Each structure stands twice: as C-alpha cells, then as structure tokens.
Amino acid sequence: MSSAWEVVIGLEIHAQLATSSKIFSGASTAYGAEPNTQACLVDLGYPGVLPVLNEEVVRMATMFGLAVNATVATRSVFARKNYFYPDLPKGYQISQFELPIVEHGELFITDADGNEKRIGITRAHLEEDAGKSVHEGFEQSSGIDLNRTGTPLLEIVSEPDLRSAKEAIAYMRKIHTIVRYLGISDGNMQEGSFRCDANVSVRPRGQEELGTRAELKNLNSFRFIEKAINFEIERQIELIEDGGEVVQETRLYDSDKDETRSMRSKEEANDYRYFPDPDLLPVEIDAAYIEAVRETLPELPAAKQQRFVADYGLREDDAGILVAVRAFADFFEDVVASTQGKAQGVANFVIGDLAGALNRDGLDIEQSPVSAAALAALLDRIRDNTISGKIAKEVFEAMWAGEGTADEIIEAKGLRQITDSSAIEAIVDKVIEANPGQVAEYKAGKDKLIGFFVGQVMKETGGKANPGQVNQILKQKLG
Amino acid sequence: MSRDLHSQTLTELAAGLERGDFSSVELTEDLLGRIDSHDAALNAFVTVTAERALAAAKSSDEARAAGNAGVLNGLPLVHKDIFCTRDVLTTCGSRMLENFISPYDATVVGKLAGAGAVVLGKTNMDEFAMGSSNETSYFGPVKNPWDLDCSPGGSSGGSAAAVAARLAPAGTGTDTGGSIRQPAALTGTVGLKPTYGRVSRYGMIAFASSLDQAGVITRSSADAALLLGVMAGFDERDSTSIDHPVPDYTAALSGSIKGLRVGVVRQHFDDGLDEKTGAAVHEALAVLEANGAKLTEVDMPNLDLSVPTYYVVAPAECSSNLSRFDGVRFGHRAENPEDLLDLYCRSRGEGFGAEVKRRIMTGTYVLSAGYYDAYYLKAQQVRHLIADDFHKAFENVDVIAGPTSPTPAFKLGDKTDDPITMYLNDIYTIGANLAGLPGMSTPCGFVDGLPVGLHLVAPHWGEETLLRCAHQYEQLTDWHKACPEDFS
Numbered sequence: 023m024s025s026a027w028e029v030v031i032g033l034e035i036h037a038q039l040a041t042s043s044k045i046f047s048g049a050s051t052a053y054g055a056e057p058n059t060q061a062c063l064v065d066l067g068y069p070g071v072l073p074v075l076n077e078e079v080v081r082m083a084t085m086f087g088l089a090v091n092a093t094v095a096t097r098s099v100f101a102r103k104n105y106f107y108p109d110l111p112k113g114y115q116i117s118q119f120e121l122p123i124v125e126h127g128e129l130f131i132t133d134a135d136g137n138e139k140r141i142g143i144t145r146a147h148l149e150e151d152a153g154k155s156v157h158e159g160f161e162q163s164s165g166i167d168l169n170r171t172g173t174p175l176l177e178i179v180s181e182p183d184l185r186s187a188k189e190a191i192a193y194m195r196k197i198h199t200i201v202r203y204l205g206i207s208d209g210n211m212q213e214g215s216f217r218c219d220a221n222v223s224v225r226p227r228g229q230e231e232l233g234t235r236a237e238l239k240n241l242n243s244f245r246f247i248e249k250a251i252n253f254e255i256e257r258q259i260e261l262i263e264d265g266g267e268v269v270q271e272t273r274l275y276d277s278d279k280d281e282t283r284s285m286r287s288k289e290e291a292n293d294y295r296y297f298p299d300p301d302l303l304p305v306e307i308d309a310a311y312i313e314a315v316r317e318t319l320p321e322l323p324a325a326k327q328q329r330f331v332a333d334y335g336l337r338e339d340d341a342g343i344l345v346a347v348r349a350f351a352d353f354f355e356d357v358v359a360s361t362q363g364k365a366q367g368v369a370n371f372v373i374g375d376l377a378g379a380l381n382r383d384g385l386d387i388e389q390s391p392v393s394a395a396a397l398a399a400l401l402d403r404i405r406d407n408t409i410s411g412k413i414a415k416e417v418f419e420a421m422w423a424g425e426g427t428a429d430e431i432i433e434a435k436g437l438r439q440i441t442d443s444s445a446i447e448a449i450v451d452k453v454i455e456a457n458p459g460q461v462a463e464y465k466a467g468k469d470k471l472i473g474f475f476v477g478q479v480m481k482e483t484g485g486k487a488n489p490g491q492v493n494q495i496l497k498q499k500l501g
Numbered sequence: 502m503s504r505d506l507h508s509q510t511l512t513e514l515a516a517g518l519e520r521g522d523f524s525s526v527e528l529t530e531d532l533l534g535r536i537d538s539h540d541a542a543l544n545a546f547v548t549v550t551a552e553r554a555l556a557a558a559k560s561s562d563e564a565r566a567a568g569n570a571g572v573l574n575g576l577p578l579v580h581k582d583i584f585c586t587r588d589v590l591t592t593c594g595s596r597m598l599e600n601f602i603s604p605y606d607a608t609v610v611g612k613l614a615g616a617g618a619v620v621l622g623k624t625n626m627d628e629f630a631m632g633s634s635n636e637t638s639y640f641g642p643v644k645n646p647w648d649l650d651c652s653p654g655g656s657s658g659g660s661a662a663a664v665a666a667r668l669a670p671a672g673t674g675t676d677t678g679g680s681i682r683q684p685a686a687l688t689g690t691v692g693l694k695p696t697y698g699r700v701s702r703y704g705m706i707a708f709a710s711s712l713d714q715a716g717v718i719t720r721s722s723a724d725a726a727l728l729l730g731v732m733a734g735f736d737e738r739d740s741t742s743i744d745h746p747v748p749d750y751t752a753a754l755s756g757s758i759k760g761l762r763v764g765v766v767r768q769h770f771d772d773g774l775d776e777k778t779g780a781a782v783h784e785a786l787a788v789l790e791a792n793g794a795k796l797t798e799v800d801m802p803n804l805d806l807s808v809p810t811y812y813v814v815a816p817a818e819c820s821s822n823l824s825r826f827d828g829v830r831f832g833h834r835a836e837n838p839e840d841l842l843d844l845y846c847r848s849r850g851e852g853f854g855a856e857v858k859r860r861i862m863t864g865t866y867v868l869s870a871g872y873y874d875a876y877y878l879k880a881q882q883v884r885h886l887i888a889d890d891f892h893k894a895f896e897n898v899d900v901i902a903g904p905t906s907p908t909p910a911f912k913l914g915d916k917t918d919d920p921i922t923m924y925l926n927d928i929y930t931i932g933a934n935l936a937g938l939p940g941m942s943t944p945c946g947f948v949d950g951l952p953v954g955l956h957l958v959a960p961h962w963g964e965e966t967l968l969r970c971a972h973q974y975e976q977l978t979d980w981h982k983a984c985p986e987d988f989s
Binding site: 063066067068069070071072073074075102104106108111112113114166293295296297300301302303 | 584585591593598601603604605607702703704705706707709710711737738739740741817818820821823824825826827829830831832841845865868869870873877
C-alpha cells in the first residue's frame with residue numbers, strides 16, 4: 023500500500039442485546055425458530071398496536087456506556103426512521119436519532135507500533151432490528167420472515183479514528199469482548215448478533231480534510247471485515263491515482279469474490295424523515311439509576327489484563343489473550359487457584375494446549391471436557407516431577423478423550439517419569455556407546471549435538487526420563 | 502312495560518334492566534330492528550353485528566340472573582370502526598381495510614365488553630378519521646338525522662348519527678382535532694373527548710398519535726360519565742396512557758355550578774362564527790351565568806395558529822402511521838404487481854382515498870430534509886404557545902366555554918372541493934387536542950332546525966368539571982332531549 027495515502031475508517035457496530043423478549047413487544051428473541059412464529063401483532067405492525075419499551079435494554083445500554091467511559095444520557099428519545107421495505111412491517115424503524123442514550127465514549131487499542139491508541143466512540147443508540155427477506159425457495163416472489171423484527175440492537179458508532187484494517191479489527195474485537203463481558207450480547211457473528219458496517223476513505227498523508235467515503239455493508243466475520251476494508255482501500259487509492267474520483271456510496275462486500283461492489287449511491291439514498299416517535303415517551307433515567315447500574319459492572323478486560331500482569335506475573339500479551347473471553351479468563355484463574363504450578367505455566371498450557379483442543383473440536387471454554395480442577399491436578403504432576411511437560415500433553419489428550427483423571431492415566435499408561443539416576447545413567451551409557459561419531463564431533467566442540475543425545479535418551483525411555491537429569495548426566499559423561 | 506326503549510338514555514336503560522322491566526335481548530332486538538329499518542337512510546353503520554349482539558345480550562341476561570351483572574350489563578352501544586374488534590371487520594372507513602378482520606380487541610372494546618356492554622355494530626367514519634364531514638369514507642357519507650341532505654360532521658359521524666337517530670343509546674368515537682365534539686354538536690348529541698392519556702389508544706387505529714384520544718357520543722352527560730368510568734385508566738400496552746386515578750364520574754355530576762368560573766374566549770366570537778350559532782351559544786352562557794356561574798373574558802392570542810399547526814403535526818404523524826398499509830401483510834393489495842415498487846404504489850394508490858393521500862403527502866413534505874425545521878419543528882413550538890394560552894387562561898377560570906363548531910350542519914358536498922374551509926370547521930376544537938386537554942360538546946339550541954353545540958374545555962384531568970357543568974346545564978335546558986322527527 024502506498025504510504026503517500028492515509029486511511030480513515032469509522033465503524034458502526036450492531037450488537038444484538040441479549041434480552042429474552044423484544045425491544046417493544048413480549049415476543050421471544052430466540053434464534054432459529056420457524057419463520058414468522060416469533061412475531062406478535064406488535065412486531066407485525068398490525069393496525070392499532072403500540073410499542074412498549076423493554077426496560078432491560080436501557081439497563082444494558084447504560085452498562086455499555088459506563089464500560090466505555092461514555093456519557094449516559096438522563097434523557098434520550100426514540101425516533102422513527104421512515105422507509106418502505108417488505109421486511110420493515112411498520113414502514114419505519116424505531117431508533118434513536120438526535121438524543122441517543124450513550125455519547126462520547128472511548129476505548130484503547132494497540133497500534134502497529136505497539137503504542138496505546140485512543141479510539142473515540144461517538145455514540146451508541148438503541149433501535150429495533152428489521153425482519154429478513156428470504157429469496158431461496160421462492161419463484162417470482164420473495165418470502166418475509168419477521169422473527170427478527172423488533173430484536174433489540176445497540177448501534178455503536180466510532181469516530182473516524184481508525185487508520186488501518188488491523189486497527190479496525192482490534193477495535194471491533196475490543197467491543198466484542200466488552201459486550202460479552204457485560205453479558206449484554208452473545209456476540210455471535212454467524213447468527214448476526216454482532217455485525218458491522220465500515221466507513222472507509224483515503225486522503226493524501228498530511229491532508230486535514232477527509233476523503234469521500236464509501237460505506238461497506240454485510241460484514242459478518244472479522245476475517246471478511248479485514249479483507250473488505252483492505253480491498254476497498256486499494257480500490258480507492260488505485261481509482262484516485264488513475265485520475266478518478268471516489269463517490270459516496272454504499273458498497274456490498276462479496277466474500278466469494280473478495281471484492282466490494284456498489285449497492286446504491288448517495289443520490290438514491292432515502293430521506294428517512296426522522297421525527298420523535300409519538301407512541302413512546304422519552305427515556306428518563308436519573309443519576310441514582312446510573313450509579314446502581316455501575317455497581318453491577320463486572321471487572322472489564324483492560325483492568326483484568328493489568329491485574330493478571332501485576333498479580334500473576336504474566337506476560338502482557340498472554341494476559342491479553344486470556345482476558346479476551348471472560349469465561350476463558352475465569353477458567354485460567356480457577357486453574358491457578360487449585361494448582362501448585364506457576365501461573366505463567368498455567369497460562370502457557372491454557373493458551374496452547376487447551377485453546378488448541380477447543381479450537382480443533384469447535385468447543386467453547388464452557389464445554390471443555392477437562393475441567394479447571396482436572397487441569398490443575400495435571401499441572402501439579404509436572405510441578406512435582408511425576409511427569410514431564412511433554413508427557414503432560416499426552417496425558418491431557420487422554421483426559422480430553424475421557425480416559426480418566428491425570429493420575430489414573432499416568433498410572434494406567436505407565437507414564438511416570440524416570441528419576442532414578444542409575445537407570446538414566448545406564449541408558450546414557452548405551453546411547454554414547456551406540457553413537458561414537460557424534461561423541462567425537464561433540465568433543466571437538468559441536469555443542470549443539472547435546473540435543474541429539476537428549477533426543478536419543480528420550481527415545482529409549484519413551485519420553486519418560488526427567489529431562490533435567492538427562493542433560494546433567496550427559497554433560498557429565500561426555501565431559 | 503315500556504316499548505319505546507330506543508328513546509331512553511343509557512342511564513334510564515340501565516335502571517330498566519336492573520328493575521327487570523325488559524331484558525337485554527329484548528332491548529337489543531328492538532334496536533337491531535331500528536337499525537334495520539332506518540340505517541338505509543343514514544348509512545351510519547359499516548357493519549351490523551346482529552348475531553354477536555344477540556349472543557352477548559343473552560349472556561348478559563344470564564349474568565344478571567346469576568347475580569354477576571357488570572356496570573354496563575346488557576347495555577347496547579356501537580363502536581366507531583376505528584376500534585379493532587376481534588373477529589369483526591374493522592375498516593377505518595377505508596378501502597385499504599375493506600376486508601380486514603381484526604385478530605384482537607382494542608383495550609376500549611375489551612373494557613366495555615368486560616363491563617357487560619353489547620355491541621350492535623361498527624359505525625361509519627371519515628377514512629382513517631381524516632375529515633370533518635364523513636364524506637371521505639370509502640363506504641359513502643353518513644347523513645345527518647336532522648336533515649338527510651346534511652353532513653353529521655366527522656370523523657365520528659356514524660356514531661353521532663346512530664345516537665342522534667336513536668339507533669343506539671351510545672357510541673364510541675375518537676377525537677384528533679374535534680372528531681367527537683364536532684359531530685356531536687352537528688347532531689344534537691353529547692360528545693366527550695377526555696384528557697390525552699386518560700383512555701388507552703391500544704387497538705385504536707392511529708391517525709395522529711400525539712393527538713388521538715378515544716371518547717364517547719351519548720344523549721346525556723350522565724351517560725358519558727357512566728361510559729368514561731369504564732373506559733378510563735392506565736393500560737400497560739399504551740406507553741402514552743397515564744396512571745392517574747379514575748374518579749367516580751357519575752358522582753361528579755351532582756355538584757353545583759354556583760361560583761364556577763367560566764372563561765369566554767374573545768377570539769371565539771370573531772368573524773368566522775355564524776351569527777345565529779353565536780347567538781345560541783351566548784344564550785347558553787347566559788343560562789350558566791343565571792345559575793351562579795361567573796363569566797370571565799379570556800384571551801387566546803394564538804388561537805388562529807391552531808388550525809395551521811394541526812395541519813402540520815397531524816399529517817406528519819399520519820404519513821408515518823399509515824406507512825404500515827403497504828399491501829404486504831394485511832389490507833388491500835394490488836393485483837399482479839410487476840415488482841415491489843408497483844405493489845406499494847398501486848396498493849396504496851388504490852387503497853387510500855384523496856383526503857388521506859393529501860395528508861400523507863403534506864406530512865411527508867413537512868418531515869423531509871430541509872423542511873423539517875421550518876414546518877414540523879416550528880409547529881411543535883407553536884403547539885407549546887397554544888398550550889400556554891390555555892394554561893394561562895386556566896389560572897383564572899375553571900372551564901372555557903364557547904361554540905363547538907362555527908356553523909350548524911352543512912350540506913353534503915358543500916365543502917368537499919375546498920379543504921381549507923373544511924379544516925376551519927375544527928377551529929374551536931383543535932386547541933384542546935394540541936394541548937392534550939379534555940373537551941366536551943353538549944346541545945345548546947337550534948339554528949334553522951339544526952342543532953348547535955356548546956363547547957367546554959377544562960384543564961388536564963378536568964373531566965369531572967366538564968361533566969358537572971354540562972350535566973347541570975342539561976338539567977336547566979331540554980336541547981339534549983330533542984329528537985329528529987323522522988327518528989322519534
């Protein structure tokens with residue numbers, strides 16, 4: 023990418039709020055039901071029906087505002103955004119326009135140079151989701167599924183502070199982590215509970231004025247967002263460098279072709295005719311309410327990461343990985359609390375072996391077949407030299423497969439470490455005898471060959487010899 | 502046993518049922534018979550629910566026999582066709598909803614049924630309540646029982662005509678700018694629009710949400726008090742309904758008007774008012790004064806702004822409220838649409854009448870980017886000024902009295918080509934809607950054989966004052982007892 027250009031990105035993230043009923047009706051928000059079975063008369067926009075605000079969404083938006091150090095408005099107003107679309111039953115979407123519930127927030131990401139960078143959050147407002155048009159299985163017509171209609175959304179709008187696709191992803195991941203920590207969204211991107219539109223523009227480096235932006239829609243995975251933004255950046259730069267001009271438009275990302283294409287231009291854009299919804303009263307909350315919600319805030323990821331570094335002596339990046347998912351951090355702490363092993367060792371195992379196994383089997387931490395207590399017991403066996411770290415991986419796999427506890431598996435498979443010096447010495451002697459050439463080379467100064475000898479001893483013992491002892495005895499004997 | 506049941510008021514009928522003079526089935530049959538023979542001339546009904554009414558009457562008679570009589574047990578009434586009524590056609594006077602069977606009951610419908618009321622049918626109305634003459638109805642205009650060539654007013658013209666013609670003792674209505682009070686005045690009936698938020702709007706098809714309020718059309722203030730007591734109250738399904746105690750409205754009737762401070766608005770008697778109508782209203786004020794009320798002149802400097810303000814706010818809200826009628830889920834749907842746009846354009850083009858389209862267009866315009874501040878926002882500011890005029894006036898008076906409508910009933914077809922003149926019909930009533938105040942009209946005389954209404958407005962939650970003032974006036978006069986000759 024040409025360094026003559028500066029990239030400017032702002033994100034609009036839609037987080038579905040984890041309420042059991044809809045934002046303005048009592049219908050269920052559960053995902054995946056038969057079409058139109060979870061839409062009541064209010065959702066269907068029947069003549070005469072009226073919306074009634076689900077107070078839970080106010081609490082959730084307040085939590086979010088507090089978590090990103092924002093101003094939570096004591097008075098916010100629902101407005102109607104008017105446009106016609108078959109999956110929008112009332113012909114308007116109830117949203118917040120002039121007076122949103124959350125404004126002036128911020129969060130911090132790490133930029134490419136490793137520095138902390140502040141990203142402003144312009145606003146976060148409450149709104150209802152629309153339904154879905156279904157085209158598959160219909161000929162000459164489309165189906166409408168209104169189950170999603172009225173599902174509560176928090177739209178989180180960033181300042182145009184992001185300077186690369188990587189920063190955009192880092193910001194989005196932070197938001198994703200925060201909403202899940204707060205328990206206000208499940209953040210499930212496949213089901214569309216967490217999605218994003220990106221406003222992307224480029225300008226000559228050093229120029230104050232912003233370039234013309236394109237809005238990218240349909241971004242429903244971190245990978246696609248990064249690809250779409252990068253494609254769009256290159257498209258815009260190429261266009262300008264070839265003497266063209268970027269036009270303000272909405273572009274759709276096609277993940278199959280890895281490209282964005284024009285959906286509608288500004289000229290075709292709707293005039294939404296926003297006005298305050300006369301069916302709903304302004305949302306009024308007081309400072310006491312906001313403080314009561316503040317009391318319920320959990321420890322947030324940034325604070326947790328700092329604590330992990332300070333209290334457990336973890337490396338900063340490892341702490342960052344652990345806190346990204348609240349349940350994951352909790353699991354780590356549970357293991358630390360019940361093992362004699364060092365916290366960094368626990369972190370290594372959790373980030374490496376455990377996360378790898380979860381990933382491989384497509385499981386969440388809550389579904390791990392190895393509990394925190396069971397893992398702690400395994401790590402204790404490393405700590406007390408019953409097994410080596412390498413053997414521990416084998417034991418872990420057996421535990422994962424449900425073969426028993428760490429101790430049961432170590433016994434059943436005879437994996438107990440050989441710590442008897444005379445037994446190790448005998449094997450070392452055997453290895454030295456069998457490899458005279460390497461011994462000569464080693465003695466001539468090729469120190470690296472020590473690894474070869476350790477490997478041979480381990481091979482002879484099925485990996486069960488204590489590596490420290492093997493090293494020590496080898497060095498002694500090879501002189 | 503009295504066989505002229507139809508001439509009795511709701512209160513009288515309630516006493517008769519209680520005494521066992523007649524059954525609800527007899528009463529219902531009597532009124533259904535009258536509807537059958539008289540409605541062809543009036544066109545007051547869109548739907549007559551004879552079978553359901555008789556079944557409900559039978560149940561209410563059984564409930565009474567079992568000692569479970571509700572407040573309105575066995576009493577017949579009619580609903581304006583704007584109230585969703587379960588399993589019954591609910592058209593809102595529009596081709597758009599010509600075939601719409603509501604799957605649910607409006608709160609008002611449910612409450613009245615719960616108290617034992619028997620619904621005779623659904624009454625004709627201006628399309629989506631947009632009109633002051635009942636001429637915008639897809640189902641044809643309603644005729645005024647006092648002169649079949651005249652309009653009964655609107656938009657609740659069907660309920661007003663049915664009550665005036667003794668086809669039903671009472672009817673529900675809705676009032677967005679005068680749609681209960683003006684037809685009540687033009688048909689010689691009593692019309693009450695409560696404080697905004699007093700009665701739930703749930704299930705009442707929305708015209709202008711911030712102005713719409715459900716109320717009643719009856720033959721006496723006592724009857725209005727009886728019904729309001731049942732209809733009023735907070736509804737958790739309507740966020741704009743207000744949790745305010747519901748008083749005993751019937752008990753409020755019996756107070757005296759001695760010392761009642763009655764404000765007379767100077768601007769009400771300006772040029773726009775028909776001279777004879779003004780004279781009748783002055784006479785009514787004199788009756789109040791002679792019986793102890795104190796008349797005080799009050800100033801409403803922004804009165805002339807109420808009609809233009811209304812015709813920005815109401816269309817703005819209606820343009821959005823009526824967007825749901827798109828031919829996709831219910832209501833009229835164009836045949837063989839070429840594509841989505843064609844489906845929308847033709848369904849709405851065919852389903853809505855001219856006045857509804859005019860207001861949707863006006864409302865869309867005033868909300869558009871670049872015009873919002875100049876029209877909608879400005880109108881909301883003026884709305885506050887008008888409300889302030891009322892609040893100032895109510896510092897010195899308990900109730901404001903004047904004409905309900907500038908003229909008596911006008912001939913059908915007379916004003917249909919001139920929307921502005923039609924809109925000016927509501928000049929005296931619109932202010933109460935813009936300010937959310939309760940208003941009432943009660944008969945106060947005749948001009949050339951056509952009824953005239955006395956309009957009363959009270960501060961928020963002042964329904965008791967209105968009812969007491971109107972009821973006491975009715976005790977001193979007989980105007981509300983007059984019956985159109987052909988319907989006696």
